Amino acid sequence: MGATIDNIATKDKANLDVFSEVLQTLAETDKNLLVVTSDSRGSGKLVPFGQKYPKQIVEVGIAEQHLVGMAAGLASSGKKVFAVSPACFLAARALEQIKNDVAYSDNPVKLIGISAGVSYGALGSTHHSLHDFAVMRAINNLTVVAPADNFETAEAISQAAATDSPFYIRFGKKVMPLLSETNTKFEFGKGRVIKEGKDIVIIATGEAVYPALQAAEQLATENIHAAVISMHTIKPLDTELIAQYAQQCKAIITVEEHSVYGGLGEACASFLLQNQLTKPFKIIGLPDEYTVSGSQNEIFNHYGISGIGIKNEALKLLNNQ
Amino acid sequence: MTTKELQLKSVEYRKKILQYIYQAKAGHTGGSLSCIDILNVLYNDVLNVNPENFKSGLRDRYIQSKGHCVEALYVVLADKGFFPESALETLCQYKSYYIGHPTKKVNGVEQNTGALGHGLSMSCGNALAAKLDNVDYKVFTLLGDGELPEGSNWEAALSAAHYKLDNLCAIVDLNGLQITAPTHEVCNTEPLDKKFESFGWAVRIIDGNNIEALQEAFNALPFEVGKPSVIIAKTVKGKGVSYMENTLKWHHGVPSPEQYQQAIEELTSVQESLLELA
Numbered sequence: 001m002g003a004t005i006d007n008i009a010t011k012d013k014a015n016l017d018v019f020s021e022v023l024q025t026l027a028e029t030d031k032n033l034l035v036v037t038s039d040s041r042g043s044g045k046l047v048p049f050g051q052k053y054p055k056q057i058v059e060v061g062i063a064e065q066h067l068v069g070m071a072a073g074l075a076s077s078g079k080k081v082f083a084v085s086p087a088c089f090l091a092a093r094a095l096e097q098i099k100n101d102v103a104y105s106d107n108p109v110k111l112i113g114i115s116a117g118v119s120y121g122a123l124g125s126t127h128h129s130l131h132d133f134a135v136m137r138a139i140n141n142l143t144v145v146a147p148a149d150n151f152e153t154a155e156a157i158s159q160a161a162a163t164d165s166p167f168y169i170r171f172g173k174k175v176m177p178l179l180s181e182t183n184t185k186f187e188f189g190k191g192r193v194i195k196e197g198k199d200i201v202i203i204a205t206g207e208a209v210y211p212a213l214q215a216a217e218q219l220a221t222e223n224i225h226a227a228v229i230s231m232h233t234i235k236p237l238d239t240e241l242i243a244q245y246a247q248q249c250k251a252i253i254t255v256e257e258h259s260v261y262g263g264l265g266e267a268c269a270s271f272l273l274q275n276q277l278t279k280p281f282k283i284i285g286l287p288d289e290y291t292v293s294g295s296q297n298e299i300f301n302h303y304g305i306s307g308i309g310i311k312n313e314a315l316k317l318l319n320n321q
Numbered sequence: 322m323t324t325k326e327l328q329l330k331s332v333e334y335r336k337k338i339l340q341y342i343y344q345a346k347a348g349h350t351g352g353s354l355s356c357i358d359i360l361n362v363l364y365n366d367v368l369n370v371n372p373e374n375f376k377s378g379l380r381d382r383y384i385q386s387k388g389h390c391v392e393a394l395y396v397v398l399a400d401k402g403f404f405p406e407s408a409l410e411t412l413c414q415y416k417s418y419y420i421g422h423p424t425k426k427v428n429g430v431e432q433n434t435g436a437l438g439h440g441l442s443m444s445c446g447n448a449l450a451a452k453l454d455n456v457d458y459k460v461f462t463l464l465g466d467g468e469l470p471e472g473s474n475w476e477a478a479l480s481a482a483h484y485k486l487d488n489l490c491a492i493v494d495l496n497g498l499q500i501t502a503p504t505h506e507v508c509n510t511e512p513l514d515k516k517f518e519s520f521g522w523a524v525r526i527i528d529g530n531n532i533e534a535l536q537e538a539f540n541a542l543p544f545e546v547g548k549p550s551v552i553i554a555k556t557v558k559g560k561g562v563s564y565m566e567n568t569l570k571w572h573h574g575v576p577s578p579e580q581y582q583q584a585i586e587e588l589t590s591v592q593e594s595l596l597e598l599a
Contacts, residue, residue: 034453058449061483066442066476073446076432078378079453096436097473101443105425105433 015153015171016114020045022157023082027053033080033161034058038067043173044084044114064089068097072107080108080161087113087170088120091132098168103141108164110157116146116170117207117257118286121295129170130286134262136168137235143188144234145169146206146256149179152232155186172207172257174296179209179230191238197227200314201245204255205231205264208284211300212255214307219314226314234264239271246272251280251317255310257300260285280317284310322365325595327532330400331361332592335561336585337396337406343581345412347421351571353393355496355530355556356463360397362535363461372402375429381458382447384431386440387465387494388422389573394430395419403429438471440464441491445481448489448549459542460489467499470508475520478549482521487543490550491522494529496558500572517551529554561588 027033027049035041036058041050050057058074060067064085071083085094090113102109113132120127136144143165147153153171160167179194186192194209195216204212209230216226227245231238246252252272254265265283272278284304292302300306304313322330334357342348364370368381385394392412399406404427411417418426422435432443444462451458464474481489493513501507510516514524523544527534535554544550558572559565562584565574576584 055453060476060480063476063480065438065473066445066480069439069442069473069477070446070449070480072432073443073448074450075446076443077382077447077450077454079450097439097442100433100436101439105443107432 012175012177013150014045014173014175015147015150016045016173018150018153019112019157019171020049022154024049024052026158026161027056030080031056032078034074034082036060036067036071036074036081036083038062038064038085038089040085040114043086044112046084064094065097068094068109068111069101071109072097072101072105075107075109076105082110082112084112084114086127087116087129087132088127091129091135095135098142099139102166103139106141106166108166110160111166111168113168113170115173117172118291118296118299119173121299122293124293125291128291130259130291131262132168132170133234133256133258133264137262137267141166143167143236145188145232146234147171147232148204148206148209148230149176151178151180152186152192152230156232159186159188170206172296174207176207177210179213189233189236189238191241192230192232193227194230195226195228197225198248199225200251200253200318201227201229201249202253202255202310202314203229203231203242203264203268205234206257208255208257208305211306212310215310215314218307218311224314224318231264234267237267237271242268242271243275243277246277246279249279251314253282253284253310253313253317255284255305257305258285260287280320282313282317284313324533324536327361327365329592329595330365331358331532332561332588332595334361334393334396334400336588338392339562339576339581339584341396341409341412342392343576344410345414346575347413347573348392348575349389349573350575351498351558351565351568352387352390352465352494352496354560354562354565355558356387356390356494357393358530358532358535359463359492359494359554360393362532362539364397364401366536367539368461369458372428375403379456379458382431382444382460384440384444384460384462385423385434386437386462387468388434390465391421391423394423395427398427398429401429437465437468438473441474441477441481444489444491445477445484445486448481448486449484451488452484452486457488462491464491464493466493466495466497466504466510467507469493469510469513478517478520478522481549485547486549487545487547490542490552492552492554494556495553496556498558498567498569498572502569513553521548522551523548524551524553526553526555529556530560561591563587
């Protein structure tokens, strides 16, 4: 896979830009690859794709249930289908189609939830997806992925395209830095250790990994060494890696751009508790309330999905041991 | 097959539907009996699909959107050799693949259905793939009249016309009853033909329990080049068993031993009349 994406500069771009570029690379040699959208090619950064490969983009209009059902039919007829729609609509309106037509019927559609979490910021809760991990996790036969940076995005898309399995992959809108200079390996179901540390482990996913890394850097100035893991695959969860770091660290924090209910944090908690791996533990995410209005950054800061917010929680956990 | 042979097949299928529902003590009796003539003509006279070509990308597709009437599909698939009929002895039993809605674990089933309002969108995907690949297989989907209020049907109806999917044929099993009451009392979808026409479909209304009418309609596909076709098949729920016909409680009623015997006797008598006429 590396060979196909090496030519794409993966720095200072939104993950969505990289998603679109990788799809264009794949579409050049694979005429069976189709992108299906629900009037979302603009927000999905797919305008260049559509211009370059007009026969490989299918527009269904604003009809998310049909988007997923038709994508399932196309996939069952041998097409390699990426169904692209805002995560808020895909994971709610089309949920039954995802459950039955894609996952249960085992039609290998790659469901791409764009502008996920609170990426749409001040557009409000109608446009936020803070429930998608929770509902997708509870659906059998679906791999659930939230890439943290451009590298993970490029790998996730090219590797998912090469499988015959259904996926749900979500992206945000903002420009992402490369989180590691050593992008050696990306494997679904295997967390990526972005930073080593022995005092506390911060397990984060998607766009919440960068603030986790910022927190680790701030903690380092106080001589606290935090490990940071990008848990890009929410399901299946890399329990081996979680167990390893739970054993070697004194406390555990999870961070996600998702409700504190049903997402990465509760998935980790469930595993840890059922395996007697109990350490001071905190889930950072969006609480069960009407989300404060503001930009994605403002919402992140408000709820402590920030370097300082995560650092403060880390100190609390470590001091209360 | 000749019309007469198909008529005899329908009676045989009806007997088997009742037999397996009776044995399993579960099933969607009325709807399976209303749609069986449609499936009979499709599988024995129309569809280019059989156990040998089922994995071929060029086969015709049949998706049963009204998945609850799976017993009709099972007896036809067994008859066509997709699996041994003895498998139906396990209908709805613990660990059986032959459950109360179609799944792909059963050979010959295209998609897992049962939740309503899903078949037409998936069929659109199959039909669009054929257009994109420039191949000429056809796609059929069976809708229940009771499932038409699901909005996803109408998203798909718009899309099929938009993409000019004249390789797609929807059949509405219009038996007029759903679990609670007559469909027009639950949610009126009439005038159904005008609705489909206004969505850009070519429409025919036929007697959906009449083998000859079904043959004629399927032979006339596509009804208009560049448009998806819909056959509004007026049927009788519980067709073929006097006390079940047009009776609400037989939506998923299971006959008692006496009722079962009466039903088989009635169908045997129809069979004998057909044979005498032959």
